[in-house]
Structure formats: C-alpha cells, structure tokens
Amino acid sequence: MQHDSVIATAGEAREGTAARLVAAALILAAVAAPFFFYPVFVMKALCFALFACAFNLLIGYAGLVSFGHAAFFGSAGYITAYTVKVWGLSPIAGILAGTAVATVMGAVFGWLAIRRLGIYFAMVTLALAQMIYFFCVEAKFTGGEDGIQAVPRGTLFGLIDLNQPFAMYYFVLAIFLIGFAIIYRAIHSPFGQVLKAIRENEPRAVSLGYRTEHYKLVAFILSAGLAGMAGGTKSLVFQLASLTDVDFATSGDVLLMTLIGGLGTVLGPVVGAFISVTMENYLAQFGSWVTVIQGVIFVVCVLTFRRGVIGEIAYHLRRRRLISSASATRDPLPG
Amino acid sequence: MSGWLHIAFPPLPALFAQLLIGLINGAFYAMLSLGLAVIFGLLNIINFTHGAQYMLGAFCAYLALSYLGVDYWGALILAPIVIGLIGIAMERLFLRHIYRLDHLYGLLLTFGLALIIEGLFRQQWGSSGLPYSIPEILSGGQNLGFMFLPNYRGWVIVASMVICLVTWLVIERTKLGAYLRAATENPTLVRAFGVNVPRMITLTYGFGVGLAALAGVMAAPIYQVNPLMGSNIIITVFAVVVIGGMGSILGSIVSGFVLGLVEGLTKVFYPEASATVIFVIMAIVLLVKPAGLFGRAT
Numbered sequence: 001m002q003h004d005s006v007i008a009t010a011g012e013a014r015e016g017t018a019a020r021l022v023a024a025a026l027i028l029a030a031v032a033a034p035f036f037f038y039p040v041f042v043m044k045a046l047c048f049a050l051f052a053c054a055f056n057l058l059i060g061y062a063g064l065v066s067f068g069h070a071a072f073f074g075s076a077g078y079i080t081a082y083t084v085k086v087w088g089l090s091p092i093a094g095i096l097a098g099t100a101v102a103t104v105m106g107a108v109f110g111w112l113a114i115r116r117l118g119i120y121f122a123m124v125t126l127a128l129a130q131m132i133y134f135f136c137v138e139a140k141f142t143g144g145e146d147g148i149q150a151v152p153r154g155t156l157f158g159l160i161d162l163n164q165p166f167a168m169y170y171f172v173l174a175i176f177l178i179g180f181a182i183i184y185r186a187i188h189s190p191f192g193q194v195l196k197a198i199r200e201n202e203p204r205a206v207s208l209g210y211r212t213e214h215y216k217l218v219a220f221i222l223s224a225g226l227a228g229m230a231g232g233t234k235s236l237v238f239q240l241a242s243l244t245d246v247d248f249a250t251s252g253d254v255l256l257m258t259l260i261g262g263l264g265t266v267l268g269p270v271v272g273a274f275i276s277v278t279m280e281n282y283l284a285q286f287g288s289w290v291t292v293i294q295g296v297i298f299v300v301c302v303l304t305f306r307r308g309v310i311g312e313i314a315y316h317l318r319r320r321r322l323i324s325s326a327s328a329t330r331d332p333l334p335g
Numbered sequence: 336m337s338g339w340l341h342i343a344f345p346p347l348p349a350l351f352a353q354l355l356i357g358l359i360n361g362a363f364y365a366m367l368s369l370g371l372a373v374i375f376g377l378l379n380i381i382n383f384t385h386g387a388q389y390m391l392g393a394f395c396a397y398l399a400l401s402y403l404g405v406d407y408w409g410a411l412i413l414a415p416i417v418i419g420l421i422g423i424a425m426e427r428l429f430l431r432h433i434y435r436l437d438h439l440y441g442l443l444l445t446f447g448l449a450l451i452i453e454g455l456f457r458q459q460w461g462s463s464g465l466p467y468s469i470p471e472i473l474s475g476g477q478n479l480g481f482m483f484l485p486n487y488r489g490w491v492i493v494a495s496m497v498i499c500l501v502t503w504l505v506i507e508r509t510k511l512g513a514y515l516r517a518a519t520e521n522p523t524l525v526r527a528f529g530v531n532v533p534r535m536i537t538l539t540y541g542f543g544v545g546l547a548a549l550a551g552v553m554a555a556p557i558y559q560v561n562p563l564m565g566s567n568i569i570i571t572v573f574a575v576v577v578i579g580g581m582g583s584i585l586g587s588i589v590s591g592f593v594l595g596l597v598e599g600l601t602k603v604f605y606p607e608a609s610a611t612v613i614f615v616i617m618a619i620v621l622l623v624k625p626a627g628l629f630g631r632a633t
Contacts, residue, residue, distance in 0.1 A: 112618055122442055128618065248570065252446065303444070
C-alpha cells in the first residue's frame with residue numbers, strides 16, 4: 001500500500017515537473033510566434049483558444065453542453081467594438097465592458113438553462129443564443145449585416161500604439177494568459193473538484209451536501225465572461241464585430257475545437273483551436289467543403305477519437321506509467 | 336394617433352393572412368417536433384440531423400421532378416421512403432455505436448452529419464433557393480369572404496393535421512404503438528418478452544426521418560428548396576420541443592401549431608419581435624414550468 005503511494009507521488013512529481021516544462025516551452029513558443037507566423041493569424045488562434053478554454057470549463061469539467069456560446073463571444077465583440085469606436089473607451093476598458101456584458105448575460109442564461117439537464121440544457125442554450133442572434137440582426141447599434149467596422153485599436157495606457165502588429169500581439173497574448181490562468185486556477189481548486197464530481201455523478205454530489213446548481217451557475221457565468229473576453233479581444237484584432245461571431249455556426253466551431261483537442265483537458269482546447277483555425281485558413285478557398293470537413297471531423301471524433309489529441313496523449317502517458325510502475329512492484333529487486 | 340390605432344387594430348384581411356402564415360409554419364413545427372419526439376423517446380438522441388433530413392425531402396422532390404419526371408404526388412410517397420431508408424442506413428452505420436455513451440455524443444454526431452449533408456448540398460446547389468411549383472390541381476384559391484385562402488396552403492394545413500393525428504393514434508391506440516411506448520419505458524424488459532428492440536429502434540428512426548422528409552416535400556412549394564432551409568427551422572423546432580416537453584406526442588403537436596399561430600400574431604402586432612417571440616416564450620416556460628407545458632418532471 002505504502003509502496004504504491006510512494007510510486008504515485010513520485011509519478012505525480014514527475015508529471016508536475018513535466019507539466020511545468022511543457023508550460024515554459026509553450027509560453028516561449030507563444031512569445032516567439034509572431035517572428036515566424038503572420039501575427040493576425042496567431043492572434044485569431046489565441047482568441048479562439050481562450051474562447052475554447054472557457055467553453056471547456058463548462059463542457060469538460062462541469063459536463064454541461066452549451067450549444068450557444070457564440071452569444072457571449074459575439075455580444076461582447078459588439079459591446080467592445082461599440083464602446084471603443086463610439087464612446088472612445090480605451091482598449092482595456094472596451095474589453096472589460098464586453099466581458100461585463102457577457103458575464104451578466106451568462107448569469108441570466110445560466111439561471112434559465114440549469115433548470116434543465118442534459119440534452120434539454122443544450123437545446124435551451126441554443127435557443128437563447130438564437131434569440132440573441134435575431135436581436136443583433138434587428139438592433140440599431142450592431143449595424144445589421146455590415147456589423148461595426150473600422151474599430152480603432154487605440155493605445156494601451158496612452159503609451160503603446162496597438163496598431164503596431166507586435167504590440168497588439170503581445171497585448172492579446174497577455175489577455176490570453178490572464179484568461180488561461182483564471183481557468184487553470186478554477187479547475188485546480190476545490191471548486192473545480194466539485195464541478196468534476198457533478199460531471200461524474202450529480203445525484204451523489206447532491207447527496208454529499210453540495211448545492212450543485214450554485215456550482216453549475218458559477219461555472220456558467222465564469223465561462224460566459226471569459227468567452228466574452230475572447231470575443232471582445234477578437235473584435236479589436238480584426239477591428240470588426242459582425243453577425244458571424246454571434247452565429248450558431250460559431251457555437252459549433254468552438255465545440256469542434258474543444259472536441260478535437262480533448263474535452264476536460266487543460267491544453268486540449270488550445271491545441272484544438274490552433275488546429276481548427278489553421279484548417280479554416282487553408283481550406284477557406286474551398287467554400288462549403290470546410291463545413292463538410294468539419295462535419296466529418298465531428299463524426300470521426302465521436303465514433304473513434306473521443307479523448308481528443310491531448311486526451312489521447314495523456315491517456316498513453318498515464319498507461320505507460322501504470323505499466324512501468326506495475327512491473328516495478330512485480331519485480332522488487334533493484335535492476 | 337392614427338398610427339397607434341393602426342397597430343392596435345390591423346385590418347382584418349392582414350390579420351387573417353398572417354394567422355394563415357403562422358398556421359402553415361406551425362404545421363411544419365408540429366410535424367418536425369413530432370418526429371424529434373418519436374426519435375427521442377426510443378433512441379434517447381436529439382436528432383440534430385432532422386433539419387437536414389427535412390431539406391433532403393424537399394430536394395428529393397425537386398430532383399425527382401427534374402430528372403425522373405415524378406410529380407408532387409409521387410414525391411409525397413417517394414421522398415419519405417428514400418430519405419427514410421437513408422436514415423435507416425445512417426442509424427445502422429453511425430448512431431447504433433453511441434447508444435451506450437453520454438447523450439452529448441448523440442447530439443454531436445447528428446450535428447456533424449447535418450454539417451456534412453448541408454455542406455455537400457450547398458457546394459452543389461449554392462445557397463439560393465430553387466423553385467418548386469404548386470401542383471396543378473391545388474393552384475388557385477378560395478375566397479372565404481373574410482380572406483383569400485390559397486388551395487395549396489389549405490391542403491398543407493389539413494394534411495399535416497391528419498398526419499399528426501394518425502401518428503398520434505398509431506402510437507397511443509395500436510398494439511405496435513404499445514410496444515413502442517413500452518420499449519421507451521424499459522427496453523430490456525420488452526426485449527425479454529421477445530420483441531426485437533434493436534430493429535424497432537432502427538425502424539423508428541427511419542419513420543421519424545421519413546416524417547421530416549414528408550414535411551420537406553410539403554414545404555417545397557411554399558418555401559423555396561434551399562440547402563439551408565433545414566438549419567433555419569430546426570433551432571426554432573428545438574425551442575418548440577423545450578416548450579412542449581418531449582414526454583408527450585400530443586404536446587409536441589399542439590405546441591407546434593399554437594406557437595406557429597403566436598408567431599403569426601406577433602408579426603401583425605409587433606413585427607420586430609416575430610423572430611424572437613418563440614424563444615422568449617421558451618424562457619418564460621422554463622421559469623414557470625421547467626419540465627415543459629406537457630412534459631413530466633424528470
């Protein structure tokens with residue numbers, strides 16, 4: 001018994017070191033990325049990566065499938081674009097305004113949606129998001145089919161001109177890292193543990209005395225707010241807020257990213273977002289084939305690849321460690 | 336002042352015209368939500384492909400007319416059979432692998448299938464609508480005194496009501512329906528009695544898909560045949576299903592027709608809200624009666 005736990009701790013320690021190394025390498029890569037790739041492309045991928053991470057908090061950790069996250073992403077984009085362009089807010093204030101609106105929307109939608117479970121939850125979020133879509137089509141301030149164009153990126157703290165691609169890139173990277181850190185903390189906190197318990201077995205979590213609907217609501221609000229932060233940032237990157245971002249297809253996109261990368265893995269949504277954005281970039285010229293290929297990926301992922309890229313890697317690493325530790329227990333003589 | 340009066344009391348013909356449009360939309364909501372409810376009852380899957388299958392029905396009618404010379408009446412029989420068989424193939428190939436998994440995967444899989452079908456059709460036929468003419472015998476209309484009723488629209492309303500009623504009678508009043516309801520409650524026990532439940536599941540899916548295709552054929556002369564016609568309507572139908580509650584077949588039929596009418600009325604009194612009214616009603620129903628108007632609490 002003690003033997004096992006020693007191995008487990010050693011394994012966990014090794015895993016922790018490995019995770020820290022991976023994190024350091026990834027941050028280095030992110031810092032160096034604009035020197036090798038087109039900055040707008042990487043910024044787009046980072047915005048979607050944050051969006052997917054926020055989405056994953058809900059689907060991967062709380063087990064709640066939202067089919068309407070584009071509502072938060074797109075609405076925040078409109079709010080940021082409008083406040084920055086018309087009210088002349090600074091970029092940070094604009095993004096905060098978008099995030100705030102998305103958070104409030106998340107509170108209302110979450111409050112309504114958690115009344116139903118499973119499939120119904122997905123349908124309710126989908127319907128509420130469609131309502132927001134039609135609202136954005138009708139409302140005056142969104143500019144209808146044109147959207148809000150030529151949004152100024154402004155200057156950061158009145159000093160740094162964000163029209164410089166590199167300045168904008170590091171600004172976006174900083175926002176992504178802040179959002180990612182919030183999600184990482186949430187997942188690795190007692191709150192995150194309760195969410196996982198709800199995902200695995202909600203009746204048992206209730207019987208242990210947890211007010212599960214409170215936890216689900218908080219997760220929903222957090223997820224919506226961070227999705228809004230991603231959407232607001234994206235509208236500054238592209239200097240545009242449009243109906244595409246509140247469209248139902250965007251909700252499908254973020255679902256696909258999370259599924260490819262791995263539901264309920266920390267890095268999965270980031271990997272999925274980069275894969276999906278790259279794919280869209282190269283396939284854009286093929287028109288509707290993008291939709292067909294996305295559909296095929298959905299089908300393949302559901303039928304054969306449910307763990308996703310990161311989930312699959314983690315599974316094989318864990319299995320190898322289990323096998324090696326099992327053989328270590330079977331053969332106690334030091335080799 | 337006169338503007339306000341105009342809003343408060345619209346001219347009667349306009350009111351009836353919108354109510355008619357609402358009733359037509361309601362007929363399609365009812366047929367589609369009925370199919371969703373039947374499929375959900377036995378398969379425990381929300382069939383996201385339902386909108387695409389409705390579109391396939393309309394395209395089947397269009398293609399049968401253009402290439403095979405099959406007219407509307409032939410398409411009414413041909414399309415549900417062809418698309419139903421395609422549905423059965425899809426169930427055998429894909430859906431049956433995921434019954435043991437979380438509900439989430441059924442939604443994702445059928446969503447992926449819908450993307451594939453709609454993407455392929457958009458690639459081939461573009462996003463603009465293709466015309467499909469009203470059958471000769473149903474062209475023209477009746478002057479009812481208070482309004483003009485195009486014959487085809489009258490036919491759609493009557494036919495859809497008959498289809499819904501027959502489906503309801505089969506499920507609630509026949510032996511086959513009794514098996515179906517029993518398998519919905521407890522598939523293992525029904526299997527123990529010697530009923531081939533997996534085959535029943537396959538056929539039920541085929542039936543639900545056929546119903547969507549039938550709705551698609553009926554819709555072809557009213558809305559144009561368009562690769563996106565299904566994805567536009569399916570989200571509204573989901574809201575209808577949440578409002579009605581999926582526990583009851585009758586509930587999904589009634590809420591389909593009623594919500595279509597409500598949508599039509601909104602178009603008369605407050606047109607800006609006509610696209611969102613069903614979603615607002617859904618939010619209110621969730622507050623007051625979370626299980627849906629006809630649903631059982633789970």
